[in-house]
Amino acid sequence: MARKKDTEYDYMSKIVVIGDAGVGKSNILARFARREFCMEFRPNIGFEFATMILKVEGKMVKAQIWDTAGQERSRAITSQYYRGAVGALLVYDITKRQTFDNIERWLRQLRELAGSDIVIMLAGNKSDLNHIRAVPVEDGQAFADKEGLLFLETSALDATNIERAFQTILIQINHIKRLRALALAARESAAAASRRSQGTTVDVAEALGSAKKMWCCST
Template identity: 65%
Template sequence: MTSRVRAQSSLGLVRLGSFTPLITALPSGGFCGSFQLKFERLLFVTSAMAYKVDHEYDYLFKIVLIGDSGVGKSNILSRFTRNEFCLESKSTIGVEFATRTLQVEGKTVKAQIWDTAGQERYRAITSAYYRGAVGALLVYDITKKQSFENILRWLRELRDHADANIVLMLAGNKCDLKHLRAISESEAQALAEKEELSFLETSALDAHNIENAFQSILLDIYHIVSKKALAAQEAASLVPAQGTTIKVENNDSKRSACCGK
């Protein structure tokens, strides 16, 4: 996988406010979006944050981090985008996101990772947070059983608000604290299989599986987008060019004339 997904050094951290104009400028639509042939190139246009642009990157994919407060979402974000870890990390207030640019099977993909507080008082941001997401990492703390038990609630909320084709992964974070483990890996794997999720245990502290988790999600998203683009190209090739007349002969009339002789 690492040979197909390669990171570049384009990193950044942005607050929600500065991103709002970009959201409002995007066309409406679901994950599948709409396809247009323009300048002999296939452009993927969608509000799902999975679209092609020129110059800086080919695709922009929005991935959301979901889970209880304190499970380590912010440190997962900072570890993946800036290779940083903060021991005194405080609970996120509101929403923030960071970006990182990678190479996925020869295409430049900009991953936009969103992080929010996993607390009830921030439920008002739910719709805006999930809107346009094409990938999600559901995070629990392997030392806190309640955070694992709440995964089903987070999953229901995600499925209520996100697109049906969103790529999902379950992540058991803080796996470096094995001596404090409250959830076995097999128990989490069983839940993942039941809910049709991919699964990894991660550690933002020592970076274990952080790269693998996001690379796997991005690769799955890219494959979905590529299949949609290919299907659109094939469909477009079957549509007659404008101004072309296709004449269909009436075989019945010919047969009648022949029989009449």
């Protein structure tokens, strides 16, 4: 997935990153957007987002990626955060079981405030800490399969699957946009065909009337 600095793009995709505090959301965003990682946990105030132009399957996409930046600790996330989002990275910490158990609540809030058709990637972060794992890969995959989510394990520390996670979300969003465009074109084509069919019926009747007149005159 190529990154561009150009200002021209085909469409914009807003992606939100959600999950419990301390699961690595801000570092995931920093690693993807700026190739950075901070070892210290430094909670932020207010929402934070990064914007970049990416090439996805031949389309130039303006990706706007939002991080809760600490709002999840007071459960102060509002509909404003989710408004317009077409993709989401739902993150838990593979070393902390509670963060995985809370995923169901986050998913419910996401679907209520962002819509049921949003593209969601479940990400088990901190895969570099496999030696103290508390959530098996199979549990993450099983939950994703049950809820119809994409799934990957990631590490913001060593960048494992960070780019792949966002790339997969953006590709899926592009596929949905393409399918919707095809469906719209099909509906418009069907409507046009229906109008032509209705018009043809009137024309046939007129033609028959003209034919009868011509037949009468010729006899």
